[in-house]
Amino acid sequence: MSSVRKFQPDVHGDYRWDQVDRLQYKAEGSAPFKDITRQVLFNQPDQATELRYFEVAPGGHSTLERHQHTHAVLILRGRGTVRIGTDVIDIGERDLVTVDPLTWHQFRAAPDCALGFLCLVSKARDKPQLPTQAEQLELEKRDFAATSSLRSQQA
Amino acid sequence: MSSVRKFQPDVHGDYRWDQVDRLQYKAEGSAPFKDITRQVLFNQPDQATELRYFEVAPGGHSTLERHQHTHAVLILRGRGTVRIGTDVIDIGERDLVTVDPLTWHQFRAAPDCALGFLCLVSKARDKPQLPTQAEQLELEKRDFAATSSLRSQQA
Numbered sequence: 397m398s399s400v401r402k403f404q405p406d407v408h409g410d411y412r413w414d415q416v417d418r419l420q421y422k423a424e425g426s427a428p429f430k431d432i433t434r435q436v437l438f439n440q441p442d443q444a445t446e447l448r449y450f451e452v453a454p455g456g457h458s459t460l461e462r463h464q465h466t467h468a469v470l471i472l473r474g475r476g477t478v479r480i481g482t483d484v485i486d487i488g489e490r491d492l493v494t495v496d497p498l499t500w501h502q503f504r505a506a507p508d509c510a511l512g513f514l515c516l517v518s519k520a521r522d523k524p525q526l527p528t529q530a531e532q533l534e535l536e537k538r539d540f541a542a543t544s545s546l547r548s549q550q551a
Numbered sequence: 552m553s554s555v556r557k558f559q560p561d562v563h564g565d566y567r568w569d570q571v572d573r574l575q576y577k578a579e580g581s582a583p584f585k586d587i588t589r590q591v592l593f594n595q596p597d598q599a600t601e602l603r604y605f606e607v608a609p610g611g612h613s614t615l616e617r618h619q620h621t622h623a624v625l626i627l628r629g630r631g632t633v634r635i636g637t638d639v640i641d642i643g644e645r646d647l648v649t650v651d652p653l654t655w656h657q658f659r660a661a662p663d664c665a666l667g668f669l670c671l672v673s674k675a676r677d678k679p680q681l682p683t684q685a686e687q688l689e690l691e692k693r694d695f696a697a698t699s700s701l702r703s704q705q706a
Contacts, residue, residue: 398635398654403645413647437647438623443673444599447623468593468602470669472645480553490558490627492568492592499553514625516671518598 431456451512452505460502461524469493473512476505482538566667586611606667607660615657616679624648628667631660637693
């Protein structure tokens, strides 16, 4: 049905819309994540993709994962960082993020600010893969190396 | 390629992004429209839809048209109205608009304010149809009737 669904933030300023349910991000215990919700904004019968809105509370994060399907993301609210592979990049309102196939990625809200983003995905998509402990340690080692290198450049 | 493309408004405050071209809305003379530009934000190889950003200058408008494919629209900037069939509805930032198959629709920016919106469509889609003069007159007659009815209610 053709419609206009109005933007209706809640009393805390969190993003809500008429006739859109706020859902769990994932089933509890299925993968590590923190303080994040999911709303399906568009799931048109004639379109093979769906557009979701994810909202991460201050200090929260999405799951660190990778998959064959790509993500097309537009930041709608606040700021934070995105990990793409071994890079961790600052993101803010209206920035565009593309995540390629089989690329480790994770969205984090800033400690003092929520992060809300639109995410476009194919309806038919593969299941996310989680890192092994070794893969996670490898990513964190590279983060530490990058931070140490930055510190020595600043010293 | 995985990437972060930063939001970079121009000196007038109009919305631009790194590595995104601002394009003509349509070929001049192909259909009636006024003061509107198009930017393709996402066209992922594994996705059957594309996400475009349209920006309408104050007082401008998109083409009045209809087609079999649907539109999924999120207002990103400013305010204005959308015609959906015989309804003309006020729209503002972050409102969601769905346009069903074969439904006449047109977006208009407010006289004093730009209107910018994301529009999700299937890559494979039918060509828009324009109204005949009779169809356009019929829509306008209904607008006039609705406005007259509103005036008599207010009197």
